[in-house]
Amino acid sequence: MATWHQAMKVGIEVVDEDHRQLFALIQEFNAAADSHGGEVDRPKMTDVLARLQSYVTEHFEREETAQLEAGYDGYEENKRQHDELTHTLAVFTEKFHSGGPGEIKADTAKLRTFLGVWLSQHILKTDVKMRGRILPWAG
């Protein structure tokens, strides 16, 4: 199960706290995906998705702003990955609101695995490169 751990520490408190919150939201996503004996709980998922999307948007903005202010050279790669996840979440949300139960169950199962892997890998391979490079209050 994907959770935040020490190796993911970027050293910017607001970013690390965001990452912990994102894992907590993914746990909520997993819970909504699994309610009622393995069926997706639609109202719960609608709520989690809205909160996940808005937190992801806020978090990406915080990271990107800190990187731009610091003139960080990893900005482009980081932004590209952020845009991909934003797109994936938007496509899923669209399918979730328009699809039938079978389709929703299959898509949710795929996104569930994807989200945990994406966040872990993005933090471990991309975000940790900020460690020691950006001090938000120094910009």
Ligand SMILES: [Fe+2]
């Ligand atoms: Fe990032």
